[in-house]
Amino acid sequence: MDILSKLRIKESELKQAIVVRTDLEMGKGKTAAQCAHASISAYLKTERTDPESAEKWIEEGMKKVVLKVTGEKELFQYFQQAKDAGLPVEIIRDAGLTQIKSGSATCFAIGPADEKEIDNIVGKLKLL
Amino acid sequence: MDILSKLRIKESELKQAIVVRTDLEMGKGKTAAQCAHASISAYLKTERTDPESAEKWIEEGMKKVVLKVTGEKELFQYFQQAKDAGLPVEIIRDAGLTQIKSGSATCFAIGPADEKEIDNIVGKLKLL
Numbered sequence: 001m002d003i004l005s006k007l008r009i010k011e012s013e014l015k016q017a018i019v020v021r022t023d024l025e026m027g028k029g030k031t032a033a034q035c036a037h038a039s040i041s042a043y044l045k046t047e048r049t050d051p052e053s054a055e056k057w058i059e060e061g062m063k064k065v066v067l068k069v070t071g072e073k074e075l076f077q078y079f080q081q082a083k084d085a086g087l088p089v090e091i092i093r094d095a096g097l098t099q100i101k102s103g104s105a106t107c108f109a110i111g112p113a114d115e116k117e118i119d120n121i122v123g124k125l126k127l128l
Numbered sequence: 129m130d131i132l133s134k135l136r137i138k139e140s141e142l143k144q145a146i147v148v149r150t151d152l153e154m155g156k157g158k159t160a161a162q163c164a165h166a167s168i169s170a171y172l173k174t175e176r177t178d179p180e181s182a183e184k185w186i187e188e189g190m191k192k193v194v195l196k197v198t199g200e201k202e203l204f205q206y207f208q209q210a211k212d213a214g215l216p217v218e219i220i221r222d223a224g225l226t227q228i229k230s231g232s233a234t235c236f237a238i239g240p241a242d243e244k245e246i247d248n249i250v251g252k253l254k255l256l
Binding site for chain 2: 018020027028029030031032033035036037038039040041043044058061062064065066067068127128
């Protein structure tokens with residue numbers, strides 16, 4: 001890694017954003033389990049593609065926000081935008097044993113990545 | 129690792145349990161963020177102390193359950209039992225910027241670890 005990249009990582013603050021569908025009306029426990037799943041999945045992807053950021057995020061205290069979208073279409077729209085921006089992103093499909101239809105996409109997580117880059121994509125979404 | 133230990137890991141199913149306080153009346157997004165925090169923290173601890181189980185859990189699809197307790201006393205009681213049993217466990221204290229008092233213990237996660245060992249501790253708790 002060159003010095004400019006190192007400086008960029010040092011100066012930026014890292015966070016992870018988790019984006020959840022509200023239309024599935026998942027309960028609190030189900031929502032928490034799906035979000036934890038997304039959080040670890042995106043973290044593991046970041047660890048493979050950008051290990052410095054993954055490590056720094058842990059050291060900084062793993063800042064994360066949980067945001068909401070109203071449905072599947074909106075979920076995939078933001079997911080695709082994050083992907084197109086080159087951010088590490090993982091979408092979660094539920095096994096569907098309880099509450100919701102099998103294979104439904106429930107949520108996705110971006111990062112950890114630079115806070116500003118994440119906000120460029122999902123900064124206007126409201127907290128769940 | 130000896131052959132018996134390898135067999136044990138191969139035969140057992142692994143899961144992670146996340147235990148959350150209901151008395152704090154955290155919203156859905158707050159609960160999800162705290163649980164994701166606990167989930168990653170306990171995973172990282174397992175990765176250090178029992179990397180074979182951490183890796184196998186990922187491969188198996190990261191089975192997890194989110195359970196509930198009614199207050200701080202009960203939370204610490206189960207946390208201590210899991211710790212005394214030698215399971216990898218991490219408790220989360222909230223920074224308290226929103227919703228609840230700073231430093232409050234909100235939840236903890238155990239594992240990934242052998243499902244039966246986890247159920248021995250928290251198997252009677254109800255799903256959140």
